[in-house]
Amino acid sequence: MPLYNGGTVLLQRVARTIGKYRMLRQGDLVGVAVSGGADSVCLAAVLRALAPQLGIRLHILHLDHGLRGAESDGDAAFVTSLAEEWGLPCTIEHARLDPNHGNLEQEARRARQRFFAEAIRSAGLARVATGHTLSDQAETVLFRLVRGSGPGGLSGILPVTAEGVIRPLIEVDRVEVRQWLGSEGLWWREDSSNLDPRFRRNVLRQRILPDLEEHVRAGSGKALARLASLAASEEDYWRAVVAETFERSIVGENPLIFNTMALRQLHPALLRRVLRLGLERASGSLRRFTLEHVERLLRLALKSDGEGQAVLPGVTAQRSFEWLRLAPAVPDAAADWMVELPAPGRAPAGPILLEVLEEATVCPAPADGTDCLYNVGRDWLDYDRLSFPLILRNLHAGDTYQPVGRDRPVKLKHLMQSERVPSWNRANWPMIVSKGRIVWARRFGAAAWAAAGPGTRRVLRVGEVEGFRG
Incomplete structure (x- = not known):
């Protein structure tokens, strides 16, 4: 094999990638995630070489997942030694993951995300750089494609994330990484878990992608990575359009x-x-x-x-x-609730705060001699037909009553359907009960038998207190 002579070219390409995606600014303190493997060692060495040009400082980060015993300890020791040799500050953290967890890859990913977020906060890092390469990008796109991802998912690994993670090697493939390390005389450690077929990514890396390269089309990995770049560009265009349309389409948040x-x-x-x-x-x-x-x-x-x-x-x-x-995800069925109102006043009624107040004067005497009680509204009750304490409760299955203006009792379920009350609001629907009978229901008003009318001497007015959120 000819001696690799692309070292300077690789550095220039990584510098262009950093500039292209505006990953870093002069003066940034950058966390570099180093596992000890080839990709992360290459990342740290490349950023160290570029640091004077970019005007950045580096801080090495290593998370021991605690899954490979002595091998994991060796990785941590290797990274610590590397940081000391290069004169860089280093933070080593230990996570304890359950090796029998159903989705170990996901648990490890979450542990890394927590570690990076804490490092950004505690060490004052501007960004955290990870060693994801073009080869990782190809694997991610292929996996998402066969998993059934839509166009957005085909964007793959983003060069820069909202959480502050950057991928300076995202346009460099894994072969180039190893060639560059060899040319620089740098060592790395091999992670035995990269050969474990329990991890789906390893199957793609060791079997599927090599077969595509050999039997379908040479350069398949690079083609998948180009697809990710194209999809990311498309999604960047759609983002503003979708956000604006989304806001116009929702009525509740x-x-x-x-x-x-x-x-x-x-x-x-x-x-x-x-x-x-x-x-x-x-x-x-x-x-x-x-x-x-x-x-x-x-x-x-x-x-x-x-x-x-x-x-x-x-x-x-x-x-x-x-x-x-x-x-x-669907919560348990809404629990029934009940509140006693011992006298006129206010009380919480599920999603609302109700006030049931006695009105001393219903309305001025009308000039035409008619009884103004006919016009006071459907939320007025005849005090003397009720018995305190009133019971405030939610809807029960089979609840039936006859609102003012109806000629016969009707199920509340049917009233809600006719009034287009969304199904998710019904179970918690507030009502008032006296002597075991419904006297009032939200939106539908007083029951005919309990409503204020001719001959009413004392009136109770039911209303919702604005601004309350139960």
């Missing part, structure tokens, strides 16, 4: 509620991205969602009838009439 009539006006490409953003807002991450999850949500949003539900990873989507609600 906690939890998220979409107006499906607005969603129906969108092109499917834009609609998928708006719903995808909704999933991200509702769950905090898109990591568990695939294109199939977005498609299920799209079908729920566009269905002709207004009822339905889809349980997605960590999120429950509910459709009711023209609204689509996204909320964290």
Whole structure:
């Protein structure tokens, strides 16, 4: 094999990548995540060589996951020695992960994210650089592609993240990394877990991608990485468009509620991205969602009838009439609640604060001699027909009453359907009971038997206190 002579070229390429993505600024203190493996050692050495040119300072970071016993201890010792040799400050932390955890890769990733966030906070780091390469990018895109990711997921590993992580080697492949280390006389440690077939990424790295390169098309890895770059550029364009459309499409934010009539006006490409953003807002991450999850949500949003539900990873989507609600995974059924109101006054009633107040004067005597009580509204009750304490409670199955203006009793469930009350609001619906009978229900007003009318001497007015959030 000819002697590798691309050392200076590699440094120049990494410097261009850093500038292209505006990864660093002069004066930055940069954390460098070093596992001891080839990619991370190359990253640290390259940044050390470029530090005078870039005007940055470095701080080595190493997280021991505690999964490989003496081998892990050796990695930590190697990184510590490397930092001492280069005269760089070094932080070593230890995580204790369960090797029998169902998704060990995910647990390790979360541990690293916590470690980086704490290092940024405690050491005053501007960024944390990781050794992800073009080869890692290709593996990520291929994995997401076969997993069923949408266009956004094909962006792969981002060069710069909102959390402050940067990937200066993202345009350098793994072969170049090892060639450069050899030319510089630098050593690294091999992680035995990289050969463990339990990890899906290792299967892609050791078997699938080499087969693609050999039997399908040479340069497949670079083609996948170019796809990631193209997808990232496309998503950068869509971001502002989607955010603006998203804000126009929602009618509530906690939890998220979409107006499906607005969603129906969108092109499917834009609609998928708006719903995808909704999933991200509702769950905090898109990591568990695939294109199939977005498609299920799209079908729920566009269905002709207004009822339905889809349980997605960590999120429950509910459709009711023209609204689509996204909320964290379905909680247990709402618990019944009951509050006694011993005398006129205020009391919490589930989502609202009710006030039931005695009115000394209903209204001035009308000039035409009619009884103004006919016009006081559906939230006025005849005090003398009620018995304190009043009971404030939520809707119960089968609840029936006859509101003012109705000629017969009706189930509250049917009233809510006719008034288009979303299904997720019904179980917690407030009402007032006296002597075992419903005397008032939110929005639907007084029961005919308890309403103020001719002959009423004392009146109770029911109202909601504005600004209360139960």
